[in-house]
Amino acid sequence: MKYRSAFxxxxxxxxxxxxxxxxxxxxxxxxxxxxxxxQPKKVVISFYGSFAKTYKGHGTDLAIVAGxxxxxxFDERIPNSLTIAEELGMEVIFQTEExxxxxxxxxxxxxxxxxxxxxxxxxxxxxxxxxxxxINSFKLKLSGDPAILVMHQDRFGIISCVTAVLSKxxxxxxxxxxxxxxxxxxxxxxxxxxxxxxxxxIEELRGLSYVSRVIRMVE
Numbered sequence: 001m002k003y004r005s006a007f008x009x010x011x012x013x014x015x016x017x018x019x020x021x022x023x024x025x026x027x028x029x030x031x032x033x034x035x036x037x038x039q040p041k042k043v044v045i046s047f048y049g050s051f052a053k054t055y056k057g058h059g060t061d062l063a064i065v066a067g068x069x070x071x072x073x074f075d076e077r078i079p080n081s082l083t084i085a086e087e088l089g090m091e092v093i094f095q096t097e098e099x100x101x102x103x104x105x106x107x108x109x110x111x112x113x114x115x116x117x118x119x120x121x122x123x124x125x126x127x128x129x130x131x132x133x134x135i136n137s138f139k140l141k142l143s144g145d146p147a148i149l150v151m152h153q154d155r156f157g158i159i160s161c162v163t164a165v166l167s168k169x170x171x172x173x174x175x176x177x178x179x180x181x182x183x184x185x186x187x188x189x190x191x192x193x194x195x196x197x198x199x200x201x202i203e204e205l206r207g208l209s210y211v212s213r214v215i216r217m218v219e
Contacts (some may be wrong), residue, residue, distance in 0.1 A: 016080040024105065024124025025051075025060045026078065029067020031142070032109045032120040033151070034217055044092040049104035051124075052096035052193055064107060065092055069109055073128060102133075133189050138179040138188050147217040148197060150189040153210040154180045162189060169201050186212075 033040070045064055047089040048053050055061050059079070066081035069088070077084060085092050097108075105124040111117065121134035135149070142149070152158050159178065166173060172194040180187035197216055205214045 001159070019045055020024075020077075022059050022063045023073040024126075024130050025063035025107065025126035026067040026071065026073045027128060027130045028107060028120075028122035028124065028132070029064040029109070030070060031122065031130070031217065032111060032118075033065070033070050034080055035120060035132075035135060036111045036118050038113060038116075038118070039088065040111045040113055042093075044093045044095065044110040045111075046095050046097050046108040047110070047141070048097050048099060048101040051105050051107055055094075055096075058214065060107075061094055064109070065090075068109070068111075079195050094213040097197045100120075108134075115194060123197050135188065138181065140177060140179045140188060141175075142190050142217070143192065144188045146194070146196060147192040148202070148205070149213075149215040149217070150191065150205060151186055151189065151210060151213040152189070152208075153212070154182075154184050154187040158208070158210055159189065162191070162205060162211075165201065165208070166168075166191070169198070171195060171197065171201065 021102040043065075046062070047060070051060055054207060062078055062081045065085050066075060066078040069077075069081060071077055071081065075115055082092065101123075103125065109122070111120070111145040117167045118131060119134070119136050122130055122132045122133070124130050125129050128141065133140065135142075150162055161174070163176075175190055176190065178187055178189050202214055202216055205211060
């Protein structure tokens, strides 16, 4: 992992005792909320490794739920996030897993509302820095930096159409990867960029053939 500044190591401005177990957890929850694009009705939060052993003492549970409520790492409501979630009608279930993860600070979040569901796996790698490693079983790498996710059918030319739109608006790509489960089926592009992505760019991408969803990440 390449750090961009000393603040990636020291950690962010935050509520909580640990940049990896609290601030990082809040960021994972907030990215999951962004990916789901709405307030969940129910979440099942599964902790692995170090998270599973220490989540109560480090406030990881409070932080994940705070992120799912769209609270930032420094939001003073984080200690009361479980109460706030209950007041908003969001059911929260915590569970610990015995499986040994690739990274010790791993959480899987299953998110539901009346019609939709999503599964997000994230890791907290220190200093409040995170990576999303799976979305609905698609393996990927998403850091939470300015980025877009493009969900599309696996068809010839889709990648070039997407990058052509970004080039048109002079948006520089810092990192990009494509994941698919089977040839010709659903695929996901993860594109991290160097600048803010405006609404007109998102709308043009959504209008491309075979593109089903375009999600702009929290910046």
